[in-house]
Amino acid sequence: MELSGTIDSSVYEGLKDVLQRHPAVTSVSYEPDSIVKKFIQAELDPNRVVPATGPEPPTLDVEWRFVGDEPQFRIHYADPNTGFNCGWHRDGDHPELGAVHFQYQYFTKRPRLAVSEA
Numbered sequence: 542m543e544l545s546g547t548i549d550s551s552v553y554e555g556l557k558d559v560l561q562r563h564p565a566v567t568s569v570s571y572e573p574d575s576i577v578k579k580f581i582q583a584e585l586d587p588n589r590v591v592p593a594t595g596p597e598p599p600t601l602d603v604e605w606r607f608v609g610d611e612p613q614f615r616i617h618y619a620d621p622n623t624g625f626n627c628g629w630h631r632d633g634d635h636p637e638l639g640a641v642h643f644q645y646q647y648f649t650k651r652p653r654l655a656v657s658e659a
Contacts, residue, residue: 544613544632546606548578556603557581565589567598580604580615587622597621623647 553571560569560583567586571578581603587595599620606613617628627645635642 543579544604544606544615546608546613548606550578552605553578553581556605560601560603566601572602590620594620594622 557569557571560566560581563583565585566583568584570582572580572582583601583603584598585601587593587598590599599618599622602615602617602619604615604617613632615628615630615632617626617630619626624647625645627643629641629643631641633640635644638644
């Protein structure tokens with residue numbers, strides 16, 4: 542799901558720069574492309590994830606928008622090898638979890654579990 546709000550290109554440029562310098566990151570790209578820039582996706586070296594995973598690289602997606610002065614974001618990790626994914630979100634997609642929440646899920650189709658801001 543896509544966040545509402547406007548994109549500040551300077552925020553994405555700064556986030557991309559930070560991710561490119563992290564030793565576990567093998568590549569960083571704007572998705573779906575460098576013109577539209579809906580989110581940033583970093584691929585991680587599966588051997589640098591603890592415990593090591595593989596052979597497919599896990600990904601870290603970062604989506605950041607502003608609604609007025611209020612940021613909305615999704616920082617989401619997904620490992621295609623284990624089916625585990627998790628993310629720290631500030632959005633309105635899950636009112637039952639609160640505006641700011643952590644979600645995680647296993648490929649085993651267990652119910653979504655979350656920790657939300659009190």
